[in-house]
Amino acid sequence: MHTETAIDNWRLCIAPDSKVRAEQLVFTLPETLEASGLDTIPAAVPGNFELDLIKAGRLPEDIFAGTNILKLQDLECMHLWYYTRFRAGAVDNACLRFEGIDTVSEIYLDGALLGTTENMLIPHEFPLSGFRPGVHSLVVHIIPVSAYVRQFDLPAKCWAMKYTQDSLLVRKAPAMFGWDIMPRALSGGLWKPVKLISRPRNRIREKYLITANICGNRAELYLKTCVDTELDDLRELTLTLRGVHRDAAGNIDSRFEKSETLFSVNHVMQLPVDNAVLWWPKNYGTPELYDVELRLTRTPRNEGGARVFNSPEGELLDRVTFRHGLRTVELERSSLAGPEGKFFFRINDKRIFALGTNWVPADTFPSRIDDYTLRGLELADDIGCNMIRVWGGGPYPSDVFYNYCDAHGILVWQDFAMACGLYPDDERMCGLIRAEAVTVVKALRGHASLALWSGDNENDLFCRWRGGAINGRPINQIDPNHNKLTREVIADVVERYDGFRPYLPSSPYIDAAVFAAGSLPAEDHLWGPRDFFKGEYYYAQSVAHFASETGYHGCPAPASLRRFISEGALSRRGDGQLCRDPEWLVHSASMETDPGAPFAYRVPLMTRQVERLFGKAPEDIDEYALESQISQAEAMKFFIELFRIGKGYRGGIIWWNIIDGWPQISDAVVDWYGVKKLAYTYIKRAQQPFCLMCGEPDADGFNALYAVSDLQTPLEFSYSVKDALTGQKILYGDTHAEADSVTELGRFKALSGHFYLLRWNSAGGAPDGSGAVKGLNHFTGNIGAGIDPAAYKAFMQNAGLWDKLEGFDQTKY
Template identity: 45%
Template sequence: MQKIVLDGIWELGICSNDTFRKNKINIVDLDSLCNSNITVIEGHVPGNYEIDLEKAGIIENPFYGKNLLKSLDREMDHLFYGKKFVLDKVINEKYILQFDGIDTIADIYLNGSLLAHTENMLRGYEFEVGEELLNKGDNELLVHIIPVSLEARKYDNPLFQNGLKYEMDSLNIRKSPYMYGWDIFPRMLSGGIWKSVRIFNKPDFRFIQSYLFVRNLNTDYSSAQLEFFYEVDLNEAPYHGFEIVLEGHCKESSFSMNWDVWSKAGHFTFDVENPLLWWPRRSGEPELYDVKVQLKKDGVCYAQKDFRFGIRTVELQKTSLTNENGKGEFCFWVNHKKTFILGTNWVPLDSLPSRGKERIEPSLKLVEDLDCNMIRCWGGGYYEDDYLYDRCDELGILVWQDFMQACGLYPENETFLRNFEEEVVWQVRRLRQHACLALWSGDNENDMSYGWLTNYRLDPNQNRNTRKIIPQVLRMNDYIREYLPSSPYMDETAYRYSTTDTYLPEQHLWGPRDYYKGDYYRNAFAHFASETGYHGCPSVESIKKFITPEGLWPYKDNGEWLLHASSPTMKKDETYAYRIELMANQIKVLFGEVPDNLEDFACMSQISQAEAKKYFIERFRIGKWRRTGIIWWNVIDGCPQFSDAVVDYYYNKKMAYYYIKRSQARTALIFDEPAGHNVQLYGVNDYGIDKDIKFKVTDVITDRIIYEGETSLPADSSVVIASVDASEHHAFFLLEWTCDGKKFKNHYVLWNPPFNKDLYMECIRKAGLQSV
């Protein structure tokens, strides 16, 4: 079989739409590209064209200073990617041409003939081509990428369609929403062939699709029943004599099954005795079976698939509503065991998506180091590379997977729904085999958008995208996995009861973003928070990498700061212009004033963020099982900016990173808030067995030991282990404990705002809490 990966260097032509129209440019191959008199440079696939423009010296770093403004002038650029390749044989041969990702609207030409038109960045495409379009020897591929801003103007926009100010065009275009400008990303529409391209002989025999899944797992784990589904292409060969041979191995455990082929598709079930189970982090080991499935006849293998498989079940138990007494539920059960979630939201790792893959491994190392057991792939981005899900399988990190719609009322016409349905089918079939994949979620905040945008005159349960298209695709392709139509989700009962999210068991806890211990955060009814966060300024070292020297200070009325807090312009009334002042106000809330220099501003902002995220996490942990999980926002930035992330784009960790790591220890000591003259100390144990600890509480300011003792923490629980005098309102408590021979630390500030910054930093130094 001849297989050619077409990644690497391509010819890249670029011209404005004005030039394209006035000069009546018609580029269908490399000759017409070279003779077009437009700019032609060396391009790269996978890639985004801004990267190539910068390499060619045509533009400066688009993320530095005010350069983000210049990207707005490129929104009407046409792109032309050209590549030559050689085939040894084409007579009586069929080839498959695969594009894993094109951003976004594209005409594809093969040897000067139009092969296909694509309209979706968020899925892959494959085309069967034969000798009528291919040459023996030299061949040419030309991809014309059309500006999405131009394409969006072709669509009708009924009153119903609505979204964020900068996102309206995105509703009709299946392109990553964040690229239009979000509160965590600058507007940079970009374009390019952002994933790999390859061409190969179409095999005579192949697996079109397959899926191995768990039908049933005994509650005592003594046996699991598995089901294997397959669809094969036998070309025109008769079925008789073909068989499916399936084998799986994990350490001392194995299974095998042979099945005669009598149809294009089939199912068979079998039992595995004493299976090794896949468990998420904090619950056990993520055991994976190496599986080989072959299509054989008379001992000869005609097709083969290899993959890794985890035996596990995941259920989501949820209610429509909850109340102040916690009469409700939103809880994940893995392998019949309640699982408390400590996770982080996962957003695109780079504004330019072709660069995201190289950032997956270092970003996952952060998630692993923080001991998170879930990431939520946010619906404003894109579906991640296979590598992410492979590694999450291996690391035991559950994945909550949004489909890519966010904060809007999306089209419901047949053309859009058909495009979206094809995307959903493609992604479901691509990802469903992964043990890490815990949940499909229809979108990010679209149910809430019905409230924001229509005052709930319209019912989100009539949304055809999430209540009809996705459920039907899942019914056909992955009915064993849980589905949440929106996050947060407002079902018919909730819609009839209230037009706010106050009584929903799963919420995004953003609120007023004032004092992090205020009533909103302290008294939220939510069982599960799938978003919550707080601003934290990057380090001065990092800021100097994306802000010019003249723009470093002051922060007020600073256009560069606004641009790097996601405002598309430097106008003070832009939708996202509030974010810099929000960060400053959060400093003022905690310290009583905003500092007059950048160094103190960054430090005090990081303290504010660190204490806030520590509080949010610990509030949920001491409430276990009234609370069932928190997915905080977010682990790392996808661009240089001022944001809620705890690690900046350059991998520099903010103070919050270290606080979260301590707060998420599997055994943890955590103070509640004072009640009267006392404050209760909780011991939280996320292990499945009891844990003995030895602990002490010290007031760092007076160097006085307030409490010490030994206790046993019950398995998978949160219990009060001590009550401490809180009448001394200026205490800074250092909590130290030993478990399984390892030493741990945490802290608790008993002060009320305003904090004394110098005293706080001295306490941190004395307690040895600067980093871990």
């Protein structure tokens, strides 16, 4: 029988590395820790040690307020000893499983070294030979990564950002070292549960159910399994796979079942599924899931070799249940962007237009990420996303994340946890990455939502940035195709242990053709100068077929700002050139209060974006926040509509990003407190499956009106374009749009200072009106000429946008 018991009642001792080295401190038992005189406090597991210090009153209660987060830098070289005593009964085939240790550790059970760890991002399991009932002690010594990495040489070619050099040498979430969207909080601790596990000696160790082929309404499945057993005669074992799908009324409308006798502990089963019900992403169908059961049973044989049946199915030894979506996934891509280029996902042989968002750590402290994961997923679902890119700067999400995406038709682009750096590829690092990749691939490969593996985030780009130049001519460029980690190690793991979904070595991927041409890849990250969002020379002229990152700054609402920036500091944000206030700098997210620090540019950048659109930035913080949110909202709307209008040439956009991982100045459209910025509403409108939107002026100054449809059936509809302030009707009509299409409806001159409401309506096909499609969008004429704030506020009132503002005192307007 499989049992799991969480180990709790932990305490924590802390000491600086200098003391540990000077006094050669070694602790293997709770008794010696308790007699050591070291600072000891209660510890939460799962947890992070800073959170324990907060509970103990050793750190400010609101670690995110003001510059409090900087206090964590004083703790970066602290050794941690977690210890507990626990009582265990008789357990067979036992092991200790640490779901997550941050990061480098030595583990002592009853005073003896049980094992060591060197990777925060994956579980670690240790078998317990000869484990007996009774009281046991457990000590986990966590060595600070800042001290640990000093023993390793970092080759000259390896580099990262100022704050993240050490991240190249240890397997820890890169963003914890400090990023432009996350604070520096190196942390440490047992950030996931610790369990005593007993497993059957005859059990299903691994399973991988693959949708190999789909033809019409028939699918073919492959089941790859590995079992543990002590039996001599494997023919006594039977694997039985059963799956059922239920319709909306709960009736079974599709099923599959097959049983096979084992002749090897590694078994492959093939079986057909008739009347297959396919899994589809949002906008393209329903994410249908089968309920699946896999059983391992034993039917002994007599001396003559015949089976002895004590029950119809034999003795049940192990049972696993899970959900499975029948679908195939492909990636159509070219190396280079351009007229002959492409970058499209195909699900079940159907091209998908991706409307997505990037996923960053949901909290600064990894042990709390699951507390906020569902919140972010529900927002992404509500706003109309059918893809989420798990950015490579954070830890891998838990099953909560992937199960939600499976059930809601949200495709997942999964980066491996490397970002913005040139990593060493010595034997040690290759071994660490291989072990991590094997664990991650095996854990996630069964999810229908998982559409693509990516080796890292922007490491190929860092090769470009690492090279030199003479008189503007690139020299000494590093070819990212020599990256052993992503071109060999991870690529081999994905091929060996998955093999049924695409792999990109990096995002963006600079393959041999792109490197040789010195040109742009088909899939790109659109950040550029971050000037005017319709800038002629960058965003509007992008030739990318797929944007997997792009975004624009938006100030949090005043109510949120006042929660993390003190009242006295609110007026000290600086201007479009310089910010000197420590609180604004720290929340932008600078790791230091130097106005010249690498990330100190972000508040002035936000101010310049307001100035570009409105002529000047208001002094009043409420007005400033509103105008910044308008700037962001119009920018994000433009990026999405640019790509949707270009459907056919473009395959999707994954914008940055749905929600913050801590309170800050950022591109997120929902702040850490859950307060939506105006961009949330604009994006939700722009991502409607059927939406009207306007293109940019042609040579004669006319703007085309488009109907963009991701619907899978044709649509008859009426539409109108009206001036939002005067009510003048500009365009109107009754027409139709083909399924999955972009249709030009007409052209008009959108005048400077005018705002246009785009409405559409279609009658439903059923008597109750179900199936009706109606909606609203808007277009701001010649926004590049600037906006009058008073006119924009009047437009917001007429367009039903004023009530969408969150965190503003509306009595002020």
